[in-house]
Amino acid sequence: MEKPKNGGIENLRMAVLDMIQSEGLALGDKLPTEKAMAERFQVSRPTLREALKLLERDAVIEAQQGKGRFIAAGAALSIARPITKFESVSDMVRSHGYNAQTTVLGFSTLPADEEIAVALSLETGSPVLRVERLRHAKGEPLVYSVDWIPQKLFGNGVHGEADWAGSIVDLLADIDKRPVASTATVKSVMLPDMVVRMHNLETFGSALLIEEICYSADGSRVIFAQDYHRGSAFSFSFVRK
Amino acid sequence: MEKPKNGGIENLRMAVLDMIQSEGLALGDKLPTEKAMAERFQVSRPTLREALKLLERDAVIEAQQGKGRFIAAGAALSIARPITKFESVSDMVRSHGYNAQTTVLGFSTLPADEEIAVALSLETGSPVLRVERLRHAKGEPLVYSVDWIPQKLFGNGVHGEADWAGSIVDLLADIDKRPVASTATVKSVMLPDMVVRMHNLETFGSALLIEEICYSADGSRVIFAQDYHRGSAFSFSFVRK
DNA sequence: AGGCGCACAGTTGTCAAACAAGTTGAGGTG
DNA sequence: CACCTCAACTTGTTTGACAACTGTGCGCCT
Numbered sequence: 265m266e267k268p269k270n271g272g273i274e275n276l277r278m279a280v281l282d283m284i285q286s287e288g289l290a291l292g293d294k295l296p297t298e299k300a301m302a303e304r305f306q307v308s309r310p311t312l313r314e315a316l317k318l319l320e321r322d323a324v325i326e327a328q329q330g331k332g333r334f335i336a337a338g339a340a341l342s343i344a345r346p347i348t349k350f351e352s353v354s355d356m357v358r359s360h361g362y363n364a365q366t367t368v369l370g371f372s373t374l375p376a377d378e379e380i381a382v383a384l385s386l387e388t389g390s391p392v393l394r395v396e397r398l399r400h401a402k403g404e405p406l407v408y409s410v411d412w413i414p415q416k417l418f419g420n421g422v423h424g425e426a427d428w429a430g431s432i433v434d435l436l437a438d439i440d441k442r443p444v445a446s447t448a449t450v451k452s453v454m455l456p457d458m459v460v461r462m463h464n465l466e467t468f469g470s471a472l473l474i475e476e477i478c479y480s481a482d483g484s485r486v487i488f489a490q491d492y493h494r495g496s497a498f499s500f501s502f503v504r505k
Numbered sequence: 506m507e508k509p510k511n512g513g514i515e516n517l518r519m520a521v522l523d524m525i526q527s528e529g530l531a532l533g534d535k536l537p538t539e540k541a542m543a544e545r546f547q548v549s550r551p552t553l554r555e556a557l558k559l560l561e562r563d564a565v566i567e568a569q570q571g572k573g574r575f576i577a578a579g580a581a582l583s584i585a586r587p588i589t590k591f592e593s594v595s596d597m598v599r600s601h602g603y604n605a606q607t608t609v610l611g612f613s614t615l616p617a618d619e620e621i622a623v624a625l626s627l628e629t630g631s632p633v634l635r636v637e638r639l640r641h642a643k644g645e646p647l648v649y650s651v652d653w654i655p656q657k658l659f660g661n662g663v664h665g666e667a668d669w670a671g672s673i674v675d676l677l678a679d680i681d682k683r684p685v686a687s688t689a690t691v692k693s694v695m696l697p698d699m700v701v702r703m704h705n706l707e708t709f710g711s712a713l714l715i716e717e718i719c720y721s722a723d724g725s726r727v728i729f730a731q732d733y734h735r736g737s738a739f740s741f742s743f744v745r746k
Numbered sequence: 747a748g749g750c751g752c753a754c755a756g757t758t759g760t761c762a763a764a765c766a767a768g769t770t771g772a773g774g775t776g
Numbered sequence: 777c778a779c780c781t782c783a784a785c786t787t788g789t790t791t792g793a794c795a796a797c798t799g800t801g802c803g804c805c806t
Binding site for chain 2: 785786787788789
């Protein structure tokens with residue numbers, strides 16, 4: 265008998281997904297009725313419906329009034345990590361099956377130009393940290409990334425020589441500014457010529473560029489990131505509805 | 506006094522978005538209480554909460570028990586068309602500001618190979634239609650796409666020489682198989698050499714490849730599509746949370 | 747016998763009222 | 777002035793009910 269344990273619609277949503285998977289329900293199959301599921305998960309129907317509505321939006325299930333709820337197209341894909349789920353680049357690389365290392369190519373403090381200032385909602389010229397890094401595995405480059413972080417986040421604290429080779433997400437978590445969401449754009453580009461020449465990345469090929477502005481729980485913008493994913497190494501999945 | 510008019514959580518969700526926009530609420534601002542909004546939109550609290558939960562998932566709003574609901578990071582971006590919203594390539598190109606024409610490069614019926622059969626849930630060797638097209642504007646190529654469609658969808662009907670230069674979505678809508686959702690993967694690639702040579706696409710550059718399996722309302726798979734978007738011409742946005 | 751219509755049970759969609767849990771601020775008390 | 781208490785407010789959840797829609801099976805009429 266499954267139970268969501270702690271409160272929260274999100275756990276309930278997971279519980280339903282688990283049920284779908286463990287019962288081996290396939291596309292078109294009928295789910296138990298709302299009443300049955302509410303009893304099974306020990307919640308009320310309105311609460312259950314909030315969770316089901318989320319699954320509906322992910323195209324995992326589909327409701328037909330008077331008939332029931334049925335497994336829809338997105339069910340198979342919902343197990344994989346969709347691009348719409350926020351996670352650090354480190355986690356993303358790992359989830360693609362790579363055991364990657366990080367090399368810090370550059371680190372500096374400089375005044376924000378127009379683009380960066382707008383993205384981070386700062387005054388043009390405000391000091392920002394710029395971290396340029398490369399993730400690679402077995403000698404092959406995987407992700408070239410540039411991160412900008414407002415310097416004021418570290419205030420008077422000694423950000424000095426933190427381990428920029430580690431996860432920036434963890435660093436920000438330490439000062440209570442862990443990013444939890446982002447607005448992102450994706451496009452296909454070639455790695456900039458200068459970058460290729462300076463860091464010997466001739467083999468990189470076409471890149472999937474994800475530019476994102478990361479927000480912490482309090483709503484402040486904490487990172488502007490440009491991540492160039494090696495085209496031949498990464499693909500991302502999602503549901504469209 | 507706004508009203509969702511017809512039933513449906515989706516309209517309610519839109520109504521809340523409209524309210525946010527029309528009242529000019531910005532990041533961090535507090536929304537009216539659930540009670541107030543329920544009265545305003547003439548729905549019950551449980552119903553309203555289903556809509557609010559969807560906005561929460563899109564990172565448009567954020568709930569804090571005991572305090573209220575607040576505008577979150579995704580609000581600004583929720584107005585633009587996210588990549589997660591299903592739409593035809595024609596609509597997508599138009600929404601990027603291009604007035605594009607479509608050229609049919611190839612059209613044939615052939616047996617499904619392994620990959621296509623799996624994607625469309627058919628027997629290997631089943632007859633499928635293959636449509637190869639190029640969208641272009643002002644002489645510049647924008648999207649090179651290949652679509653596979655199970656031939657049995659057109660049954661005994663005369664699919665003969667339909668206007669494949671138009672929207673395939675519309676064609677399928679005519680036979681009650683309009684695609685309404687898809688599962689997609691995105692990656693960055695170079696256009697295949699053969700395609701470049703055969704259709705003079707040397708200027709295409711790196712491409713954003715979206716592969717998607719489209720589903721109709723009844724859950725059947727109706728299209729397997731490979732759309733190569735010219736990297737310099739397209740970018741897509743979305744919210745990660 | 748066959749076909750038609752209708753009542754009925756089952757399911758999702760919606761609602762109203764209430765309580766539980768967390769937050770905030772005002773007012774009283776030491 | 778500092779601290780505590782409590783009431784008011786807000787979101788989270790539950791209960792019970794009714795409305796709208798779908799499919800089925802039974803009885804009735806032809």
